[in-house]
Amino acid sequence: MKKILINVRYFLAPLLILAAMFGVLAGGPWVWTGVALLGVGIIIDTLTKAQTPGAGFDEDGELYGIPSLHNGVMYGMLGVFICLQIVLAWRIFQYMTGVPIVESSLLGMTIQDGITGSQLIGATISTGIFAGIGIIYGHELAHTKGFSFVIARWMMALSGKAHFCYAHVYNHHLELGHVDDPATAPRGRSLYKHYPLSGIGQSKFLFVMEKQRLERLGVPFLSWQNRWIRGYFMALPTVLLFWFVGGWIGIGCLAIVWLISNFELEALNYLEHYGLIREKGQPIDYRHSWDNSTAFTSWFFIEIGRQGDHHDRGETHFWELDEVGSPNCGRGYFTLFALALLPPIWHKYMKEQMNKWDDEMASEGERKVAAEMNQIANYA
Secondary structure, eight states, X not given: OHHHHHHHGGGHHHHHHHHHHHHHHHOGGGGGHHHHHHHHHXXXXXXXXXXXXXXXXXXXXOBSXXXXXXXXXXXXXXHHHHHXXXXXXXXXXXXXXXXXXXXXXETTEXXXXXXXXXXXXXXXXXXXXXXXXXXXXXXHHHTSOTHHHHHHHHHHHTTTOTTHHHHIXXXXXXXXXXXXXXXXXXXXXXXXXXXXXXXXXXXXXXXXXXXXXXXXXXXXXXXXXXXXXXXXXXXXXXXXXXXXXXXXXXXXXXXXXXXXXXXXXXXXXXXXXXXXXXXXXXXXXXXXXXXXXXXXXXXXTTTTTOHHHHHHXXXXXXXXXXXXXXXXXXXXXXXXXXXXXXXXXXXXXXXXHHHHHHHHTOOHHHHXXXXXXXXXXXXX
């Protein structure tokens, strides 16, 4: 029973993603399900501060996590996210063609046929919020090879972010905590400023990496071998779908979905390493990541908050990650995300956390850099 409960808790995100999708499918006020679930998540995460261990091992030293189960769920989530976008596209088509608003039946469900403009806004925002949750699965699979890595690329391509898979592994995991890592937010930077800088920086990294790689191979930059270009072509089916069903309105809805989902991706990058410092050339240590092990965050985000262990063992599956003594803000990702949306409150909260890190964990060289950054960020 214990093993079942340990594994079932990681079904939290898939179930809520399906709930958001069925909300859009049901129509009417249900299209706002995704928005409501985000609000509920923030409340639950704020009220539940209890720290929880990872899946761990049983008394015989065997993993509690069931690899075949979790891999199956992660692969299956690609189909779920495709369906999520198709359902929204169907609603856009109904709006564009003026389908009358009446009760109907679909797959045994009573749904509202047709959709109003305000309901389409709710459906689009809900889709964007839970399409963004796909990053946790794309991130996990990006640390694998072969078929799984391809799945990760397609999953991220649904939000126009296929470049993430290479930039995350070959840039972020090697340059963490340094200015050469666009995903690490320096002290004083707001989430709103970090959003475009991190996204553009990661795309630029793969652009340069591919330019150099293709030059070594004697292959033109404008080539199908260019993984930077190929990644954006992977997003083309999604763009064509939304153009087909709604023209510029369809593209506008897709842009909102991408804006929200990409914002969530960069929010996670922001929360995971904000303000932490590592000198160039020095090894990455546990202290260079903020760990997050509150129960709701750990279960919903499939242990993505165990950043210290993850950066030490990048190819280790989430159900094997453990507590390694990294700094911990003591708040879950939903709560920290809400704080980050309000920069003055965020900086006030993180100033205390950064001062503690400087005093207790930073090396001598890192303290010197921190002193300079604290002056710039007004954290001194």
